[in-house]
Amino acid sequence: MNELQTSRDDYRIAWFTALAISIHILESSLPSLIPGMKLGLANIITIIVLFLYGWRMAVWVSLLRVIIGSILIGTFLSPTFMLSLSGALAAVLALTTYQLPFKLSPIGISVLAAEAHIIGQFYVAYYLFIPHDDLFTLLPILMTIALIVGSVNGIICKNILRNITKNEYS
Numbered sequence: 001m002n003e004l005q006t007s008r009d010d011y012r013i014a015w016f017t018a019l020a021i022s023i024h025i026l027e028s029s030l031p032s033l034i035p036g037m038k039l040g041l042a043n044i045i046t047i048i049v050l051f052l053y054g055w056r057m058a059v060w061v062s063l064l065r066v067i068i069g070s071i072l073i074g075t076f077l078s079p080t081f082m083l084s085l086s087g088a089l090a091a092v093l094a095l096t097t098y099q100l101p102f103k104l105s106p107i108g109i110s111v112l113a114a115e116a117h118i119i120g121q122f123y124v125a126y127y128l129f130i131p132h133d134d135l136f137t138l139l140p141i142l143m144t145i146a147l148i149v150g151s152v153n154g155i156i157c158k159n160i161l162r163n164i165t166k167n168e169y170s
Contacts, residue, residue, distance in 0.1 A: 013053060017061045020045035024069035039149055040114060042069075043091065047110055047157045050095055052164070059092045079129055083121045090120025106161055107154030114150030118142045 023042040032038060042065055050058035066088045070076040075084075094116035095109065104112065122142065126135050 009053065013049065013057055013061065016045050016049050017064050020061055020065040021069045021072070024065050025073055028069070028073050028075075034145070037145060040117065040153060043110070043113060043117070044153050044157050044160070046091075046095070047106055047113065047154070048160055048164070050109065051106060051157075051161055055092075055096050058095055062088045062092050062095075082124055082128065086124035087117035087121040091117040105154070106157035107151060110154030110157055111147060111150035114146040114153065115143060118146040 020042045023045065027038050027041055043062075046058050046062045046065070049061045066081070066084050067076070070078075070081040070084065075081045091113040094112045097104070097112065122135075122139060126132075
């Protein structure tokens with residue numbers, strides 16, 4: 001009989017996924033300063049996984065966070081889920097650029113993912129829910145907010161990664 005072999009990294013990925021789902025659920029219960037906007041704190045976990053384990057594991061963490069998180073908070077297959085999934089998929093696509101010959105810092109990756117997330121959500125909102133040209137007037141504001149939030153989350157990622165790697169080898 002074949003047994004499924006799990007490694008220490010498998011447990012860590014599971015832990016990071018559970019943490020991302022928990023943050024996703026917690027963040028969904030908090031009031032937002034701007035309606036519909038979140039800080040994207042769960043995306044910090046995805047970026048940490050990207051730097052520690054690569055883009056494939058980051059994709060898994062991101063998609064599992066959106067799907068399981070939406071099931072647990074009761075938004076699965078709702079417009080909220082569609083927007084969250086489209087943003088996550090766009091951000092994950094942007095995260096795959098981490099494999100390019102030039103490497104971005106956690107801050108650069110976080111900003112890139114935040115901007116991609118907004119663009120992915122925006123286009124799904126436009127094509128599926130609000131097909132009105134005036135929606136485009138919001139895009140510069142949303143992109144600016146994504147730049148700020150992505151930068152802050154990237155700084156948090158950079159500090160967490162510095163502490164993880166320092167503790168790993170000390």
